[in-house]
Amino acid sequence: MMGDNMFGNTMWAGHWLWMLVIAIVVVIPAWRICQRTGYPGWMGVLILIPIVNLVLLYFIAFADWPADKTGDRNG
Numbered sequence: 001m002m003g004d005n006m007f008g009n010t011m012w013a014g015h016w017l018w019m020l021v022i023a024i025v026v027v028i029p030a031w032r033i034c035q036r037t038g039y040p041g042w043m044g045v046l047i048l049i050p051i052v053n054l055v056l057l058y059f060i061a062f063a064d065w066p067a068d069k070t071g072d073r074n075g
Helices: 013-037 041-048 052-062 066-070
Strands: none
16 A cells, blocks of 8 residues: 555655746747737746636637737747
């Protein structure tokens, strides 16, 4: 048996480090995409929230981009 710990060894200290690395790897591109489309970069953080991330992707894909209207492309 696993003993008294019902989670076993799944919550090792490196787990949180990997979660941070994955979050950074995902948020940075989402932040840049939001900036380049003319939306605030902080919207890229929404990519970490389940279901909201799908809504964000559909919003970016089908909305009129402010950058297209002004001709401003940050990149």
